[in-house]
Amino acid sequence: MSARTTSYTPLYDPEKDALGYVPPLSAALDQARLVLAEKATANIHDHDDMIRAAVGLEMRLRQLVAALEAEGRA
Template sequence: MSTDTPAYTPLYDPATDGRAYVPPLDQAIDRARKVLDEKATANIHDTDEMLRAAVGLEMRLRSLVAALDKEAGR
């Protein structure tokens, strides 16, 4: 097994990509629903659209989980 650094840059690095702002849970849910609606019509055969959808959904999912954790006191 190699200990070399990966040949790519990960979408999220917890060491450097901390969130300073966590939205209230109701806002996080609304934003997640909006992005789900926006990305639902993305063309699966269009690489650029799929990349934009993946990044947008990942960002909203992280925000939603952070809001849930904050509400739960974690």
């Protein structure tokens, strides 16, 4: 059986996309709220809107999780 190849680029690659800066939890939470409000009006029938929403939400969620983890270690 041959090795399976992927023909897409994932949203997140841990080797290339690790967060360099982790904001304070309050800032990460504020940013998450802002992007949630912004993406709430995205047109579900517009492919580009859905891509932008997915990427924006994914980025802020990763930032929020990193801030929560950092807060737990402090």
